[in-house]
Amino acid sequence: xxxxxxxxxxxxxxxRTIIDKDNEADKYGGRxxxxxxPEPNGYLHIGHAKSICLxxxxxxxxxxxxxxxxxxxxxxxEDVEYVDSIREDVKWLGFTWNANPFASDYFEKLYFIAxxxxxxxxxxxxxxxxxEIRENRGTLKEPGTNSPYRDRPVEENLDLLRKMRAGAxxxxxxxxRAKIDMAAPNIMLRDPALYRIKHATHHRTGDTxxxxxxxxxxxxxxxxIEGITHSICTLEFENNRPLYNWCVDTLMEGLRQPxxxxxxxxIYNELAALPGFNQRPYQYEFARLNITGTxxxxxxxxxxxxxxxxxxxxxxxxxxxxxxxxxxxTPESLRxxxxxxxxxxxxxxxxxxxxxxxxxxxxxxxxxxxLGVMDPVRLVIENYPEDQMDEFTMPLHPExxxxxxxxxxxxxELWIERADFMEEPPKKFFRMGPGREVRLRFAYYVTxxxxxxxxxxxxxxxxxxxxxxxxxxxxxxxRKVKGTLHWVSIPHAVQAEMRNYGNLFTTDNxxxxxxxxxxxxxxNPDSVEVLDTCWVEPALADMAPGTNFQFERTGxxxxxxxxxKPGEKLVFNRTATLRDSWAKIQKNG
RNA sequence: UGGGGCGUCGGCAAGCGGUAAGCCAUCAGGUUUUGGUCCUGACAUUCGGGGGUUCGAAUCCUCCCGCCCCAGCCA
Numbered sequence: 001x002x003x004x005x006x007x008x009x010x011x012x013x014x015x016r017t018i019i020d021k022d023n024e025a026d027k028y029g030g031r032x033x034x035x036x037x038p039e040p041n042g043y044l045h046i047g048h049a050k051s052i053c054l055x056x057x058x059x060x061x062x063x064x065x066x067x068x069x070x071x072x073x074x075x076x077x078e079d080v081e082y083v084d085s086i087r088e089d090v091k092w093l094g095f096t097w098n099a100n101p102f103a104s105d106y107f108e109k110l111y112f113i114a115x116x117x118x119x120x121x122x123x124x125x126x127x128x129x130x131x132e133i134r135e136n137r138g139t140l141k142e143p144g145t146n147s148p149y150r151d152r153p154v155e156e157n158l159d160l161l162r163k164m165r166a167g168a169x170x171x172x173x174x175x176x177r178a179k180i181d182m183a184a185p186n187i188m189l190r191d192p193a194l195y196r197i198k199h200a201t202h203h204r205t206g207d208t209x210x211x212x213x214x215x216x217x218x219x220x221x222x223x224x225i226e227g228i229t230h231s232i233c234t235l236e237f238e239n240n241r242p243l244y245n246w247c248v249d250t251l252m253e254g255l256r257q258p259x260x261x262x263x264x265x266x267i268y269n270e271l272a273a274l275p276g277f278n279q280r281p282y283q284y285e286f287a288r289l290n291i292t293g294t295x296x297x298x299x300x301x302x303x304x305x306x307x308x309x310x311x312x313x314x315x316x317x318x319x320x321x322x323x324x325x326x327x328x329x330t331p332e333s334l335r336x337x338x339x340x341x342x343x344x345x346x347x348x349x350x351x352x353x354x355x356x357x358x359x360x361x362x363x364x365x366x367x368x369x370x371l372g373v374m375d376p377v378r379l380v381i382e383n384y385p386e387d388q389m390d391e392f393t394m395p396l397h398p399e400x401x402x403x404x405x406x407x408x409x410x411x412x413e414l415w416i417e418r419a420d421f422m423e424e425p426p427k428k429f430f431r432m433g434p435g436r437e438v439r440l441r442f443a444y445y446v447t448x449x450x451x452x453x454x455x456x457x458x459x460x461x462x463x464x465x466x467x468x469x470x471x472x473x474x475x476x477x478x479r480k481v482k483g484t485l486h487w488v489s490i491p492h493a494v495q496a497e498m499r500n501y502g503n504l505f506t507t508d509n510x511x512x513x514x515x516x517x518x519x520x521x522x523x524n525p526d527s528v529e530v531l532d533t534c535w536v537e538p539a540l541a542d543m544a545p546g547t548n549f550q551f552e553r554t555g556x557x558x559x560x561x562x563x564x565k566p567g568e569k570l571v572f573n574r575t576a577t578l579r580d581s582w583a584k585i586q587k588n589g
Numbered sequence: 590u591g592g593g594g595c596g597u598c599g600g601c602a603a604g605c606g607g608u609a610a611g612c613c614a615u616c617a618g619g620u621u622u623u624g625g626u627c628c629u630g631a632c633a634u635u636c637g638g639g640g641g642u643u644c645g646a647a648u649c650c651u652c653c654c655g656c657c658c659c660a661g662c663c664a
Contacts, residue, residue, distance in 0.1 A: 011603050011611070039664055074663060130662055137660055141591050175662050185592040187660050196662040215664050238593055239659045340612055342602050347657055351600045354613050364626060399626070430624065439622060473622050484622055553623045582624045
């Protein structure tokens with residue numbers, strides 16, 4: 001287990017450093033067991049990917065286990081739609097869970113533990129209203145005051161909790177509270193709620209229950225039940241850690257008193273046999289992910305979807321896992337991103353450029369190359385016979401022959417990119433202009449001989465002559481050309497729609513906005529550019545939905561998984577542009 | 590100003606008393622049938638600030654400053 005006897009490796013995150021120390025101290029007998037515990041009330045986003053990579057990554061690195069546990073303790077917010085999508089996203093990211101339990105699987109056990117806490121004098125049923133409880137909680141500076149129901153006898157509490165469970169009470173009528181300390185400086189410890197009454201149908205347990213356990217009670221105990229060793233969550237739960245420990249410690253203490261289980265020896269034996277009994281879990285917190293130019297809070301993401309600012313959870317502009325997937329991001333690129341950003345405790349915001357770098361790097365290696373013109377203008381090769389055609393064989397990948405080749409037809413009339421021609425080109429413009437010779441990629445050198453404009457001054461047609469001696473795109477005489485252009489033969493061109501995505505917001509930080517505004521006010525009205533008359537080479541006509549590829553000189557694209565229909569309608573989503581040093585030159589002058 | 594955390598390059602992030610890793614971004618070159626890729630080089634005398642301990646401090650002590658989290662019967 002210790003192939004690194006000299007302590008933590010350089011660069012290792014603090015979580016793994018803790019695990020190394022625990023292993024050194026033989027805290028869990030070498031076991032490492034984590035869990036990723038989403039509430040199924042929304043779709044997973046890139047922030048969850050960070051947590052997934054951490055939890056599953058730790059399990060992988062230490063030959064341990066990681067559970068995918070659904071924290072489904074609030075029936076009014078949760079739905080099976082979300083559990084399905086979460087499973088799909090975790091799998092797509094490339095991880096396999098050890099087990100896939102639901103907190104609701106433990107409702108019976110949890111209920112018994114609640115009774116146990118009452119028997120231990122650690123919990124009581126409070127009949128104060130929600131408002132009264134809030135008022136008596138005190139403030140950040142002032143201590144709270146005890147509930148008048150705080151010292152009810154055990155039997156009365158037990159009776160009340162059983163009535164709660166039996167449905168004898170209405171929502172909000174009373175609540176089960178931990179008896180801790182109403183004067184605790186940490187407000188989380190001022191007799192927090194353990195169980196509330198909710199006459200609601202749960203997506204899995206139906207109407208079996210009308211009382212549901214709260215997060216803090218459920219989470220630590222579920223960890224203990226599953227034998228979790230390291231319970232990793234985000235920073236905002238730091239204040240909950242003492243309560244997490246209180247719940248787990250109280251359970252452990254109760255398990256040392258088998259007499260309290262008199263009527264339920266079976267449950268006692270089951271709980272006492274759990275690995276988490278003697279090797280209790282501990283919680284550790286890391287900083288959640290923030291990325292420039294987007295929002296990563298579930299509430300905001302839901303709002304974007306519900307108010308129709310995006311087409312859905314999988315809109316390619318969404319920072320959701322399914323959004324990135326549809327946009328063309330690969331699981332490898334997302335995992336690489338999570339590895340690169342690290343795990344620490346300082347609040348931070350990672351630049352979107354880091355993510356873009358990760359996809360570009362992955363796709364550069366793996367995406368086959370094709371030619372496609374998104375803003376077409378006609379190029380006529382005047383000295384190329386009308387009835388002639390060349391078929392050029394081009395490699396699908398410039399650095400990897402194993403990708404093979406495809407054939408691309410070349411004729412007298414071609415589509416080229418409007419941006420590749422300038423009537424009066426500046427010195428640093430290496431593309432086509434009157435009298436200039438450029439290369440048509442893998443085809444011929446051509447020299448511009450003229451062009452036409454319409455009444456508005458738009459270029460309508462460009463004319464050129466080709467040099468037959470430059471077939472394949474190179475010249476034996478060694479003469480060089482500055483630019484290489486992509487092109488598509490007009491008679492063979494296949495029409496396609498390209499969806500070019502940009503920033504969803506007009507600001508780098510939609511989370512902090514001017515007073516009186518919300519992040520919605522910063523939505524970029526031009527975040528997607530749909531170009532429906534693009535022309536692409538014939539090889540693309542049958543491309544399967546979801547395929548990643550590169551349009552040479554333009555960017556990485558992905559055949560849309562919903563609207564792209566091979567042979568019928570081609571729809572390509574832009575995953576990322578290629579790095580563009582010409583754009584920089586234009587910008588900086 | 591109750592409690593809990595955090596402050597190292599433009600953005601992430603190592604560092605754990607021995608004299609500031611790496612990545613992204615940026616800039617400058619080279620290669621190139623993608624202005625892509627690739628390659629080379631530059632990029633913190635300084636670690637939020639002030640004191641102190643030490644031969645030696647980003648690392649220890651101390652005071653100060655700044656930012657984040659907590660008063661759901663949400664998670």
